Amino acid sequence: MATLLCSICGQQPEVPVVSPASGKIFEKRLIVKYIEENGTDPVTGGKLEVSQLVELSQDQDTKPIQLSLGTASLPSLLKQLQDEWDATMLNNFTLRQELKSVREELTHALFQFNNSSPNGIVCRNICLKMVRENSVRKKYPYKTSRIFIRKKRPHKYFSARTSTEVFLSARNVRKDFKKFSDLYTTYVGVSSVFPNDAACRVINRLSSELQQTRHIIATLPHGRGKNVESEVEVTDVEMHHDGEGLPGIDADLIEFFTLKSQEFSSSRKQRGKNLPEDLASVEDVKRYEEIKCHDALHSASVPGITALDLQQHMILTGGIDKTVVLFNSQTETVENVFKGNQKRVNAIRLHPNLETIVSGGQDSKIRIWLANDPDARNVINIHDQAITDVSLHPTGDHFLCTSDDSYWSLTDLNTGSPLIKIKSSDDDVSLRCGQFHPDGLIFGTGARSSIVKIWDIKEQSNVAQFPGHSDSVCAISFSENGYYLATGSLDGEVKIWDLRKLKNLKTICPYNAKQAVNALTFDQSGAYLAIGGANVQIFQVKSWNKIYQFDGHTQVVTGINFGENAKFVASSSLDKTVRIFGVGSLPCQRERIFLGMRVSGN
Incomplete structure (x- = not known):
């Protein structure tokens, strides 16, 4: 048989x-x-x-040839080898x-593609045209809409829910629309003479995408799809330079901010009566030691972490390598790497819900990301120069941006729509930092002119000024108690301002040689102030005595944040490390971290 x-x-x-x-x-x-x-x-x-x-x-007596597994006799090993x-x-x-x-x-x-086949001539012509189109896209990527490149998210440029985002993308639509129409006409003309399967598939795909483009342009809000070229460029210039044409803050939003401010103020005062029971004591802070050192979050070829934010167990960093990295300190894995910035990242914020991220960079663009998506949800091009700082409103629905173009702006986080853009002064002095007050009705900005300004968000007006620094103010932080404001400057000084009396309460000189203060922050209870520059220093509020100093970084500190109840502090540096120090005895381990994988070693 x-x-x-x-x-x-x-x-x-x-x-x-x-x-x-x-x-x-x-x-x-x-x-x-x-x-x-x-x-x-x-x-x-x-x-x-x-x-x-x-x-x-x-036949039961006929046995198939069995593969020998050598001396392995354990059933589990045999099963594993058999499955393999x-x-x-x-x-x-x-x-x-x-x-x-x-x-x-x-x-x-x-x-x-046979030379003697007329269909081969058609295919070659079509492929040559597509190669030329692709080469143009690679050479001038900023002129090409992603609708024709990515099928995963085909309408990324058109997912905007406001006219502002439409304006920012319509120029790309117009150029691609004309280019695509010419290409489509050529394909249809050729295919009518020499039909073949390959050409038909290309034509059907192009036809479908062209119809989608026409539909999207036709549904642009306020009728702007009918005359994209004439309207977009004018509006873009007006909005881009002085903020005219933006919707502004309406009465309903002002009322919402006011009501929420009253809630925040009431709950803040209630919390301020007693410090949290689990808050790290002064003695605990004095015993801080380095317990973790993450040194491979960003590119080794372009070293340097420029920004840091911390929410619960998630650490967010931005770097000179143009990327934003979301790192889980519990699992010690990189959750996501966000690419798209054209230049270094200057400012980042992680929403308390751990799902939304805002970043601003040297390329003057603001980007909104979702934590589980490496592609930016919104790219906002409202400023002319580098974004210097980002601050979330206490409600979590809006955020503030400051820029080197001397403007600050307020943007709706949910829609990615800028609401207002206000110039900070008449002398075009760049803004270096900004942060919302815990109640949300005022915020502070620091400028290259060394002036600290307090702004009323309802009136969009400057309501107070604090002169005193002798150089650019590049770090700012409000205390949770609501009436202390700390500012740091390139002159090496940290000034504490009393918002009730509108005067300088204390001046701290943490560094001897007037080294710049790059970052500072109060803990959530307002009991401690951390300062980052040549090193990390922690001061006790009210007494303003230094209680801790950390010199582990080999280059200047660029970001610093307290963990819950000041149990630990995370800091970032241009030495491309994020170091975590707190109460504990774990040795510092240097780690090489890849997406979803961790390799530790001394």
Whole structure:
């Protein structure tokens, strides 16, 4: 009797079965796995269920050749090796099928491109045009809408929910629309003379995307789809330079801010009566030591972390390498890497819900990201120069941006729509930092002119000024108690301002040689103030005595944040590390971190 061979593994089956779809013989174990994964016959590709298999009977004395596993005798090891062999056979079978399919496609393609075939001429012309179009996109990516490149999110430029975002993307639509129309006309003209399958597929795809583009332009708000060129450029200039044309803050939003401010103020005062029971004591802070050092979050070839934010166990960093990294300190893995910035990242904020991220960079653009998506949800181009700071409103629905163009802006976080853009002074002095007050009705900004200003968000007006620094103010932080404001400057001084009396309460000089203060922050209770510059220093509020100093960074500190109840502090530096120090005795371990993987070592 002829030997039965499995059509998948090529070996004599131990339990042979026949597929009614193809009439082929298979090892039951392998064909069952294949059907569970694909639901089809391995040979014909037709639909097949396990219940349709016909098992063949064979002589019990005839045993198939067994593969020797050497001296391995443990059942678990045998099963593991058997499963691995099964997977290899299934993979080889799939590869053979794909190879056959590729050979058929190659034969068809060679026929299509035969010089004697008129259809080959058509295909070559179409491919040459597509190659030229792709080369243009690679050379001038900023002029090309992503609708024609990415199928995962085909309408990214048109997902805007406000006219502002439409203005920012309409110029790309207009240019691509004209280019695409010309290309489509050429393809249709050629295909009418020499129809073939490849050309038809290309034409159908182009036709579908062209219709989508037409529909999107036709549905632009306020009728701007009818005359994109004449309206967009004028509005873009007005909005881009002085903020005219923006919707502003309406009465409903002002009322909302006012009501929420009263709630925040009431709850803040209630919390301020007593410090949290779990708050780290002064003695605890004095015993801080470094417990973690993460030194591979950003590119080693372009070293330097420029911004840091912390929410619960999630650490957000921005770097000179143009990326934003979300790191989980509990699992010690990188959750996501956000790319898209054209230049270094200057400011970042992680929403308390851990789902939304805002970043601003040297390329003057503001980007809104979702934590689980590496592509920016919104790209806002409202400022002319670098974004210097970002601050979330206490409600979590809006954020403040400051820029080197001397303007500050307020943007709706949910829609990505800028509401207002206000110039801070008449002398074009750049703004270096900004932060909302815990109640949300005022915020502070620091300028290159060394002046600290307090702004009323309802009136969009300057209500107080604090002169006193002798150089650019580049760090600012409000205390949770609501009446202390700390500012740091390139002159190496930290000034504490009393918002009730509008005067300087204390001046701290943490560094001897007037080294710049790059970052500072109060903890959530307002009991401690951390300062970052040449090193990290922590001061006790009210007494303003230094209680801790950390010199572990080898370059200047660029960001600093307290953990919950001041149990730990995280700091970032241009030495490309994020260091965590607090109460504990864990040794510092340097780590190499990759997406979803951690490798630790001394």
